[in-house]
Amino acid sequence: MFLHTKNFDEQKAKAMESLRKALAENKVDEDIVSLLEKINALENYFTTSSCSGRISVMEMPHFGDKVNSVWLGKWHREVSVEEVLEAIGRHRSGQLWFLVRSPILHVGARTMDDAVRLLNLAIGLGFKYSSIKSVSHKKLLVEIRSTERMDVPLGENGELWVSEEYIKRIVAIANSQVRRFKGKLKRLEEEIEKL
Amino acid sequence: MFLHTKNFDEQKAKAMESLRKALAENKVDEDIVSLLEKINALENYFTTSSCSGRISVMEMPHFGDKVNSVWLGKWHREVSVEEVLEAIGRHRSGQLWFLVRSPILHVGARTMDDAVRLLNLAIGLGFKYSSIKSVSHKKLLVEIRSTERMDVPLGENGELWVSEEYIKRIVAIANSQVRRFKGKLKRLEEEIEKL
Numbered sequence: 121m122f123l124h125t126k127n128f129d130e131q132k133a134k135a136m137e138s139l140r141k142a143l144a145e146n147k148v149d150e151d152i153v154s155l156l157e158k159i160n161a162l163e164n165y166f167t168t169s170s171c172s173g174r175i176s177v178m179e180m181p182h183f184g185d186k187v188n189s190v191w192l193g194k195w196h197r198e199v200s201v202e203e204v205l206e207a208i209g210r211h212r213s214g215q216l217w218f219l220v221r222s223p224i225l226h227v228g229a230r231t232m233d234d235a236v237r238l239l240n241l242a243i244g245l246g247f248k249y250s251s252i253k254s255v256s257h258k259k260l261l262v263e264i265r266s267t268e269r270m271d272v273p274l275g276e277n278g279e280l281w282v283s284e285e286y287i288k289r290i291v292a293i294a295n296s297q298v299r300r301f302k303g304k305l306k307r308l309e310e311e312i313e314k315l
Numbered sequence: 316m317f318l319h320t321k322n323f324d325e326q327k328a329k330a331m332e333s334l335r336k337a338l339a340e341n342k343v344d345e346d347i348v349s350l351l352e353k354i355n356a357l358e359n360y361f362t363t364s365s366c367s368g369r370i371s372v373m374e375m376p377h378f379g380d381k382v383n384s385v386w387l388g389k390w391h392r393e394v395s396v397e398e399v400l401e402a403i404g405r406h407r408s409g410q411l412w413f414l415v416r417s418p419i420l421h422v423g424a425r426t427m428d429d430a431v432r433l434l435n436l437a438i439g440l441g442f443k444y445s446s447i448k449s450v451s452h453k454k455l456l457v458e459i460r461s462t463e464r465m466d467v468p469l470g471e472n473g474e475l476w477v478s479e480e481y482i483k484r485i486v487a488i489a490n491s492q493v494r495r496f497k498g499k500l501k502r503l504e505e506e507i508e509k510l
Contacts, residue, residue, distance in 0.1 A: 236450050251446030255431050270466045286476045
């Protein structure tokens with residue numbers, strides 16, 4: 121038996137304090153703030169971390185070494201080809217990747233029933249990679265995540281493997297993914313109060 | 316309250332029957348069979364579906380239309396550049412993608428304690444995207460999944476956007492991802508009996 125239901129109110133208070141701090145320091149993706157507020161207004165849920173989804177250009181010193189990875193460009197919105205080319209221009213060493221990541225929200229739930237209700241709502245609204253991320257005495261955490269994603273190798277150690285024409289193509293696809301997941305976030309915000 | 320613990324033995328019997336059929340029809344990835352057997356030998360778990368991870372070349376008629384997607388090539392192992400080029404050669408229309416997917420296992424657990432024990436073991440062995448995928452009266456399902464993944468657009472409607480040199484590069488990266496996740500599967504098989 122896990123005690124997260126017993127510890128819910130204490131954990132929610134802590135998470136709300138962290139959120140206030142993060143908001144004051146401008147560390148929360150702007151376009152997701154109103155959704156977080158709606159979730160936190162619900163009695164049986166609270167948010168612990170979130171990203172509204174992003175396109176990025178990343179330099180990775182060695183394959184899989186996320187710790188020492190550097191973002192050369194990161195956007196929580198559609199991008200222009202020029203912005204991406206500018207980020208690529210800052211590449212010097214390691215592996216160069218073009219990435220798209222879906223929005224991701226971690227939400228604490230009071231009971232397993234509450235967790236499953238949120239999980240099923242999210243999946244129904246297109247967040248098909250949603251799951252119960254962890255269960256412990258402290259927290260019962262639902263992860264809300266969607267399927268949009270790109271992982272495209274662009275080059276290595278200063279050498280570019282693809283053409284500018286190719287960058288245009290993948291930026292167009294990435295932007296259509298961004299439109300898709302922003303639409304899902306909007307629907308989630310509309311539906312979340314029904315929980 | 317969910318009744319999956321009460322229904323566990325019945326659901327496990329059904330799943331074992333399905334697995335026997337799938338094995339007889341050669342529908343299970345060979346290199347994962349011994350791991351499945353070890354999990355199913357445990358009292359409190361059973362497998363419902365699995366993939367040992369794969370590299371593929373896929374044609375998608377419209378963006379996001381998975382239903383009508385066609386695999387031009389699919390391999391549950393490292394591939395040669397020639398095999399990938401041959402698959403690409405069969406491309407005619409729609410969007411053409413080069414994909415890598417991590418192994419994925421769905422495992423029913425008897426109780427939430429059992430589910431969390433398996434989840435934490437899997438995460439500890441590098442299957443960092445593992446989670447509790449669903450909770451219902453019928454089943455409590457753990458998903459074991461790793462981080463390796465590539466989603467690389469290659470072309471559209473018969474037109475190729477990248478060079479043969481680029482294909483060589485991404486095949487090398489994909490093969491190193493395959494080696495990585497096969498190693499994780501091996502460690503999982505070694506550790507699973509400790510559950």
